[in-house]
Amino acid sequence: MRNVAAEVAVIGAGPAGLCAAYQARSAGADVLLIDENKLPGGQLFKQIHKFFGSGEHQAGVRGFDIAKALLTRVAESGVRVKLDSLVYGIQPDKSMGLLDAEENCLLRAEKVVIAAGAKENYTPFAGSTLPGVIGAGAAQTMIHINRVLPGKRVVMVGAGNVGLIVSYQLLQAGAEVAAVVEAAPRIGGYGVHAAKIRRAGVPIYVGHTISRAYGGTDGGGDCGAGAGGVEHVEIVRLDENWRPVAGSEFTLDADTVCLAVGLSPMTELIWMAGCRFEYIPAFGGHVPLHDHNMETTVGGLYVAGDVTGVEEASTAMEEGGLAGVAAAEALGYLSASAAARKKAEIAARLNSLREGPFGDARRAAKEKQLAAMARFCSCEAERGAV
Amino acid sequence: MRILRHPILGELTGLKTVTIYYGDQPISAVEGEPIAAALLNAGIRVFRKTAKRHEPRGIFCAIGRCTDCMMIVDGVPNTRTCVTSVRDGMRVRLQDGRQ
Ligand SMILES: Cc1cc2nc3c(=O)[nH]c(=O)nc-3n(C[C@H](O)[C@H](O)[C@H](O)COP(=O)(O)OP(=O)(O)OC[C@H]3O[C@@H](n4cnc5c(N)ncnc54)[C@H](O)[C@@H]3O)c2cc1C
Numbered sequence: 330m331r332n333v334a335a336e337v338a339v340i341g342a343g344p345a346g347l348c349a350a351y352q353a354r355s356a357g358a359d360v361l362l363i364d365e366n367k368l369p370g371g372q373l374f375k376q377i378h379k380f381f382g383s384g385e386h387q388a389g390v391r392g393f394d395i396a397k398a399l400l401t402r403v404a405e406s407g408v409r410v411k412l413d414s415l416v417y418g419i420q421p422d423k424s425m426g427l428l429d430a431e432e433n434c435l436l437r438a439e440k441v442v443i444a445a446g447a448k449e450n451y452t453p454f455a456g457s458t459l460p461g462v463i464g465a466g467a468a469q470t471m472i473h474i475n476r477v478l479p480g481k482r483v484v485m486v487g488a489g490n491v492g493l494i495v496s497y498q499l500l501q502a503g504a505e506v507a508a509v510v511e512a513a514p515r516i517g518g519y520g521v522h523a524a525k526i527r528r529a530g531v532p533i534y535v536g537h538t539i540s541r542a543y544g545g546t547d548g549g550g551d552c553g554a555g556a557g558g559v560e561h562v563e564i565v566r567l568d569e570n571w572r573p574v575a576g577s578e579f580t581l582d583a584d585t586v587c588l589a590v591g592l593s594p595m596t597e598l599i600w601m602a603g604c605r606f607e608y609i610p611a612f613g614g615h616v617p618l619h620d621h622n623m624e625t626t627v628g629g630l631y632v633a634g635d636v637t638g639v640e641e642a643s644t645a646m647e648e649g650g651l652a653g654v655a656a657a658e659a660l661g662y663l664s665a666s667a668a669a670r671k672k673a674e675i676a677a678r679l680n681s682l683r684e685g686p687f688g689d690a691r692r693a694a695k696e697k698q699l700a701a702m703a704r705f706c707s708c709e710a711e712r713g714a715v
Numbered sequence: 716m717r718i719l720r721h722p723i724l725g726e727l728t729g730l731k732t733v734t735i736y737y738g739d740q741p742i743s744a745v746e747g748e749p750i751a752a753a754l755l756n757a758g759i760r761v762f763r764k765t766a767k768r769h770e771p772r773g774i775f776c777a778i779g780r781c782t783d784c785m786m787i788v789d790g791v792p793n794t795r796t797c798v799t800s801v802r803d804g805m806r807v808r809l810q811d812g813r814q
């Protein structure tokens with residue numbers, strides 16, 4: 330087994346991992362950035378919308394332009410980048426199993442940053458396993474990265490920001506959106522996004538859900554035409570107790586159902602390393618405890634971005650930066666005062682990203698996560714004192 | 716369907732194509748794209764049959780995280796077609812259940 334070593338190993342080259350690698354490297358550390366994809370950037374290249382927030386958060390700039398700038402900075406800084414490489418396991422001593430192309434390697438690093446991102450949630454209903462039922466993010470990937478339309482007529486399930494934005498992006502790409510359905514009594518995402526798709530004539534049914542998808546039953550034969558899959562979608566109204574109202578069903582013709590029902594952190598490696606977790610629904614489920622340095626309960630193991638709780642690309646970049654600075658400081662590449670200055674700047678930007686009607690819930694969730702970490706640390710200290 | 720024109724991403728030009736086979740059916744694909752994209756572009760969305768009920772299934776996540784898109788690629792089963800690039804002459808087959 331070949332050995333691979335680095336001072337700092339960053340797992341995942343999305344916005345969080347790129348910023349972590351850049352910060353640690355520019356402080357002087359030797360950094361290896363690993364991603365299983367053939368291209369770096371994570372989910373950022375598929376985000377063609379303009380970012381929100383203030384100027385310092387690159388508001389008004391499109392996601393893929395932010396990604397391009399970030400890649401240039403990382404390349405110029407001298408980060409070693411290993412693509413098409415999967416970290417498939419990690420021990421509590423932080424030694425990792427790495428598949429470098431096809432070769433199995435042992436990866437060791439003094440500091441490890443896990444920035445593996447999130448995966449899309451699924452929701453069951455009759456016919457939900459049929460071909461044509463896909464994630465909203467999958468539609469975004471197919472359209473913006475592969476330039477292939479995943480369907481001609483789509484029903485979007487979920488009217489949060491992802492559901493609304495991807496509906497608009499489907500229209501931009503030339504698909505029809507038959508409807509957006511949302512089980513909650515009101516739209517979850519920004520009003521501006523909802524207004525845009527309403528103006529384009531797309532109905533948004535709040536207090537409704539998908540009850541059934543059905544259609545072609547031939548399954549395409551053993552390698553036949555490949556037909557089979559969704560052709561019709563049944564929608565039903567929900568009462569105030571979220572129960573379907575009998576007789577309120579109606580059917581739409583659609584070949585595709587996009588599920589925009591949330592994301593869950595990709596925490597497998599973090600569990601494997603033995604980190605402690607807290608269940609925080611607002612962040613998409615179980616999330617690893619971490620302190621103000623993004624360090625987990627396993628010393629020298631840092632986390633950043635969606636793995637710490639699903640937020641957005643802007644917060645992922647800031648958290649990544651924080652982890653990179655902290656790792657460099659711990660390795661002695663930054664003085665305590667220089668590191669403190671950098672960390673305070675980043676913390677201020679993170680705070681302003683967690684403001685407003687949508688930010689408040691995330692700020693409360695982050696405070697809960699940090700408090701759980703503080704409790705864990707004080708318990709450990711007590712145990713040590715006994 | 717290929718999105719040749721896009722209001723923000725612009726026009727797709729100078730595409731290099733290769734040919735892959737879904738069973739015996741030749742399919743034109745763009746060099747370097749994932750198999751799943753080429754199949755969807757050709758209107759094919761049944762990638763496999765589920766293990767217990769043998770029902771048709773296609774892609775879900777398109778980023779290699781759910782394994783819904785597994786097919787037999789050049790004889791290798793359980794290949795995630797959404798993160799495996801096409802190669803000229805490649806043969807992909809529908810996968811029935813676990814292999
Ligand atoms: C499909 C999808 C679409 C999204 N669209 C939007 C959107 O339009 N707007 C928005 O604000 N937010 C969107 N999000 C939320 C999005 O996750 C954040 O905006 C941001 O991309 C999170 O950054 P990240 O660096 O934490 O994770 P990611 O960008 O997901 O990057 C994680 C990277 O880690 C790599 N990786 C994971 N595990 C391993 C491993 N074991 N070994 C090697 N590499 C690994 C992955 O290949 C990936 O490149 C989307 C999320 C998804 C999943």
Ligand code: FES
Pocket residue numbers: 773774775776777778779780781782783784785795796797798
């Ligand atoms: S569609 Fe999820 S792994 Fe390919």
